[in-house]
Amino acid sequence: DAGVIQSPRHEVTEMGQEVTLRCKPISGHDYLFWYRQTMMRGLELLIYFNNNVPIDDSGMPEDRFSAKMPNASFSTLKIQPSEPRDSAVYFCASRGDEQFFGPGTRLTVL
């Protein structure tokens, strides 16, 4: 198995633009998590899904953030419009018996 796959690995965009981050979880895992990592705040859980259904989105910072999981093999995290304070590394993770993390997407909003 290739593990959790995230794309793009790096994204540089300008303030106000829409950003879409993508994640392919490990096949057979029924939980999917989106995290954000910054120096100031550390690792924050944004949202998680169980069997493609959003269970807890209490960590989503604002309405500018949205996440979807249309099927068991794909999820997106969208920021619209993006702001410089959204700059961070965004991780997707999936869980069967254990939780495995993707390599992350480093987002820079200018």
Next chain:
Amino acid sequence: AQSVAQPEDQVNVAEGNPLTVKCTYSVSGNPYLFWYVQYPNRGLQFLLKYITGDNLVKGSYGFEAEFNKSQTSFHLKKPSALVSDSALYFCAVRPYLSGYNKLIFGAGTRLAVHP
């Protein structure tokens, strides 16, 4: 509030010496406890976990962790450090109140192993 504390921002140790990375938690009930490691520009990798049973759990790369319920601690240890162990280490808990679903992470401790 549920939280995980890693009191040391950085731990420095000489290669070959034992290492300890500290973790305490404040969570109601009996949480699941974890250690993850993060290498530069990589995602987090699972090292070990404690759910129940023996207080000393063994994990990947020769690491082990000791659960102490009375002190609500879960310190990570290794008898002999390697330079390649240098990385960022995260302690995490999955509380009962979250249905054991949500991982709450500590701030991380940077381990530097010197030759």
